[in-house]
Amino acid sequence: MNKMEVFFSSRTENIIFIRAAVVSFLLNLDLEVAILNEIKTVVSEAVTNSIVHGYESDPLNVINVKCSYDKEEIMLEVIDQGIGINDVKQAKRPMFTTKKNEERSGLGFTIMEAFSDELLVESIVGEGTTIKCIKKI
Amino acid sequence: MNKMEVFFSSRTENIIFIRAAVVSFLLNLDLEVAILNEIKTVVSEAVTNSIVHGYESDPLNVINVKCSYDKEEIMLEVIDQGIGINDVKQAKRPMFTTKKNEERSGLGFTIMEAFSDELLVESIVGEGTTIKCIKKI
Amino acid sequence: MALNVHLVVKKGSLFIKLVGEMDQHTTENFKLRLIELMDKYSIKNLIFNMKDLSFIDSSGIGLLIGRYNQVKTKDGEIVICELNNNVERVVMLSGLYKICVIKDTERDAKWYLGVA
Amino acid sequence: MALNVHLVVKKGSLFIKLVGEMDQHTTENFKLRLIELMDKYSIKNLIFNMKDLSFIDSSGIGLLIGRYNQVKTKDGEIVICELNNNVERVVMLSGLYKICVIKDTERDAKWYLGVA
Numbered sequence A, B: 001m002n003k004m005e006v007f008f009s010s011r012t013e014n015i016i017f018i019r020a021a022v023v024s025f026l027l028n029l030d031l032e033v034a035i036l037n038e039i040k041t042v043v044s045e046a047v048t049n050s051i052v053h054g055y056e057s058d059p060l061n062v063i064n065v066k067c068s069y070d071k072e073e074i075m076l077e078v079i080d081q082g083i084g085i086n087d088v089k090q091a092k093r094p095m096f097t098t099k100k101n102e103e104r105s106g107l108g109f110t111i112m113e114a115f116s117d118e119l120l121v122e123s124i125v126g127e128g129t130t131i132k133c134i135k136k137i
Numbered sequence C, D: 001m002a003l004n005v006h007l008v009v010k011k012g013s014l015f016i017k018l019v020g021e022m023d024q025h026t027t028e029n030f031k032l033r034l035i036e037l038m039d040k041y042s043i044k045n046l047i048f049n050m051k052d053l054s055f056i057d058s059s060g061i062g063l064l065i066g067r068y069n070q071v072k073t074k075d076g077e078i079v080i081c082e083l084n085n086n087v088e089r090v091v092m093l094s095g096l097y098k099i100c101v102i103k104d105t106e107r108d109a110k111w112y113l114g115v116a
């Protein structure tokens, strides 16, 4: 088993960093380009949500991304201590967004679910959100 | 100020990962290629030392790398809870190595010092080693 | 590498070549610049060439939907061309193909709009 | 991308083209392969073309010093050519230039060894 964990400031310029970090960590696995791109996209969606929704763009907060793999699967976790999600079922609905006027598409969860083998969302209002994605290999 | 922190398994295949992660984190800064390469080399040397010396190649241990920057400087830290260094002054001497038969060159510290503006080594035998590198920008 | 854009205006159409990655961070400034140009040159149609776009997520899709909502008030269109595999999957998944015109090449896009 | 090596044997000299990054991880297998080949073909000289080597650290330097110690017992030499800026700085800093021959191009290296 190989694992890593990153903590970083909730700034939008770190979205490209965390995508690159996760991809570099998984390079040893010699995954297909399509699969690597799916994981990259899930990281990007979840981290963007932590920044813009969870922490409402306040850059003084910290996001935690964990990634590990063994012979069977890749595990990815994105954790914030932000505002949390009131109704996860509603949040997952395609096109649902609480930030319509910021031109958010409401497709983050739709894309994360399509690109994961399993996607778990744990959220407590006022305490934060954890997204777990499992990808079989 | 922007900052990140990574924890990862002490496996040699993670050396390329941590180099890439630090470089991606610093890409926003638009540094000269030469400076970016110096930082990349310092990370590589310090992390390799934690793996092969600090943890004597036991992959079940964890290494911690911190990186942050503000307008003036970049701060890099590599931390292990390994065997520690008995005599730091001796360890820093060019060509000094305790692993001659593994073809180590004993040049790690020489390169780290040449590529840093400030290099601090804190080590306690049996507790671990912290390398701090400061790079002005 | 972030996002670089090359822009050309031709007969009320704005041609945009995207190079790099489109996410929440890189779309922020790009969006403002697009809106400014669309206004200045009374742009009706937008053509996005995605040949060298190596990444897009739902923030990028949000930008495209936002521009669609803008051009449709003028009966304009959004044409997307030269999608690579990674980008194509997200475009398909998002349903963007239902509101934009997808073309293989930029040449096809120009013919379609009559600005060839 | 790790490290890829292209190997050619010519008149007791082994030509090695390095592509990628040389560190503790990537040198491990490479070292064993080199030692095996040097033995099999009774190699006297080693020529490293570093044009596409994007990174080297002291672990890579350790490998080169180790091979130097091997070839010098046969009066052989290590020739390094086509160093880019990043690699050149580490090679200079490490003092490797004192025990190896540095040449601009692989052509120069071949002339030097008389295997052109």
Ligand SMILES: Nc1ncnc2c1ncn2[C@@H]1O[C@H](COP(=O)(O)OP(=O)(O)O)[C@@H](O)[C@H]1O
Binding pocket: A045, A049, A050, A053, A054, A055, A080, A082, A083, A084, A085, A091, A092, A096, A097, A098, A099, A104, A105, A106, A107, A108, A109, A110, A129, C058
């Ligand atoms: N980490 C989070 N913290 C708080 N709220 C979140 C988080 N992630 C998602 N949400 C909520 O779920 C909604 C749907 O998310 P998503 O499908 O990614 O669409 P979008 O980000 O475009 O709004 C968001 O609008 C937001 O209200």
Ligand SMILES: Nc1ncnc2c1ncn2[C@@H]1O[C@H](COP(=O)(O)OP(=O)(O)O)[C@@H](O)[C@H]1O
Binding pocket: B045, B049, B050, B053, B054, B055, B080, B082, B083, B084, B085, B091, B092, B096, B097, B098, B099, B104, B105, B106, B107, B108, B109, B110, B129, D058
């Ligand atoms: N993180 C560490 N933990 C324990 N010992 C270390 C560590 N880093 C360096 N050392 C000691 O310092 C010596 C010199 O290090 P260095 O100059 O990097 O050369 P090399 O790694 O080639 O031996 C090592 O041989 C080792 O004994």
